[in-house]
Amino acid sequence: MEERQEHKVLMAREALKKASKDVEINPNSGADDGGGESPSMKALLELETGSEDLFSGDPKLSALSHLLSHLKALASSLRSQSSSNNSGGGGRRGGGYLRLLLRRRFDGRSEISRVAGSIGSEIQSWLDREYADHLIAALRSQSSDDDEKIELLSALETRVSCGFDQGLQDVLLKADVYGAVEAALADKAVAKPVREHAAAAVLALVRFNKAVFVGPVLMGPAVGSIVSIASAATLRVLRGLITHIRSPLVDVLHSDGKIPKLIALLSSGDLEIRAAAFECCLEIGYFGRKEAIEAMMGEGLVKILMELQRSGEFPSSVARFAIQLEVGEGLRQREKRAMKLEVVRRVKEEAITGGEAGTVLTEVLWGSTP
Incomplete structure (x- = not known):
């Protein structure tokens, strides 16, 4: 039950990351011409509403909390500008003011796009930490389901295959993800499919950053284990x-x-x-x-x-x-x-x-x- 709940939480965070990407690509979702927000913006603003309780126990999430508050303020400002624009104002002088207002509105949307991108990066770091902890716990637990281990190893392989990311590397090194993967690979008591996916993860980590992960591969049991399987x-x-x-x-x-x-x-x-x-x-x-x-x-x-x-x-x-x-x-x-x-x-x-x-x-x- 607890593992299923953790999985749901991870999926929710993945959805929030996607929402931040949607807002980054389309900052107009901050406040449309009808004065409302898109589902993606609403999801991020709802996260901000509960952020005080959700983030209070984790200082690593303070930056995310700050960004969400900033996004809320920007969205509110954009709605106010939209309302002012819709209330009218004619004539030449009014038209000049309207052009200035529209320019400011455009700048506000650019800022929303920038902040949404930063939120997405912070959520990704949050996800990386959670996935790393979940992976290590699963690999070290004899009671964990093999399918879950394979799913988590595949997720690791996919994540590091996206290209180098300094924040991700910091997470991997601090959590000693390689050590946990290597231990599973070398453990003959672990199911063969899990060991095969652990081997694939080792290769993915080497491709991610040779300078960091080649040394452990050469000095540890990974190569011998791969051949022995x-x-x-x-x-x-x-x-x-x-x-x-x-x-x-x-x-x-x-x-x-x-x-x-x-x-x-x-x-x-x-x-x-x-x-x-x-x-x-x-x-x-x-x-x-x-x-x-x-x-x-x-x-x-x-x-x-x-x-x-x-x-x-x-x-x-x-x-x-x-x-x-x-x-x-x-x-x-x-x-x-x-x-x-x-x-x-x-x-x-x-x-x-x-x-x-x-x-x-x-x-x-x-x-x-x-």
């Missing part, structure tokens, strides 16, 4: 992390001994997992340093890729990997030449027929040529 969803997250963090992330995979696990997933009975693992291998080929590439080779990567290519699942898979090595960022030029020769050697060893060897080697040697 070994689902198509988490492997897609892993690929995204490799793309964004590059060589340092591959270094972690290698030093933590996770590369053999990734290579083994290329032989999974699930096609979606095999495909996601292959994409990860391609990214490692592009960003990985010599030691990581050698580890992949040592796990029989070329042999497995030839088997996949032979089955028709991943055409030109060996050449695609070789091209990643050749054009990538992880290897020095002489290392690229040495690795390409190593791929050629292994292709010759693993080929069943001379024709197969010739076909694959042609792709490897010339596949990167436009």
Whole structure:
């Protein structure tokens, strides 16, 4: 019952944020020609009416309370101006006064738009704090419903995907949202779908601000947990992390001994997992340093890729990997030449027929040529 009530409160605040946006876009809603307010303006003014009781216990909401009071005063002033305009006043001198009044009215609406935008920002900060607290409480509670956890994690992913926001970052750091998400990801007792959404949230946080969240990813259990879950969803997250963090992330995979696990997933009975693992291998080929590439080779990567290519699942898979090595960022030029020769050697060893060897080697040697 309490959780449902909290959800209703959050939805009400979302509605208020939308109302502030409507007023910001259309400040004419402050007082229309009939002297009334739009539903959006009414919602904000009703919030102001109860603000003393609602905001009294939270000093963080003092700015919102002040803005709502200012909006109420502006709306009242605009109504008064509208009433004065409708009461008439003719003649030239009256016409000049009317033009001045209309100009002042326009300026009042501009101020309403500005204040409404500020109100929307304050409500968003309020929502961010509430969502962060709710998410952490749900993730740390064994009694919380998995669907609720997934919904909250998805909301976090959506929110941080809107772009960088300093206020939001402050909320995330103060509440230690990353720590709660990482703990859920690493906890094997947590349901797999929840852990998958936690992994997606980790990637979203890295995209939100690499400078802040890459360090915790590299130093904590997130990467190992993502590999150990070994689902198509988490492997897609892993690929995204490799793309964004590059060589340092591959270094972690290698030093933590996770590369053999990734290579083994290329032989999974699930096609979606095999495909996601292959994409990860391609990214490692592009960003990985010599030691990581050698580890992949040592796990029989070329042999497995030839088997996949032979089955028709991943055409030109060996050449695609070789091209990643050749054009990538992880290897020095002489290392690229040495690795390409190593791929050629292994292709010759693993080929069943001379024709197969010739076909694959042609792709490897010339596949990167436009």
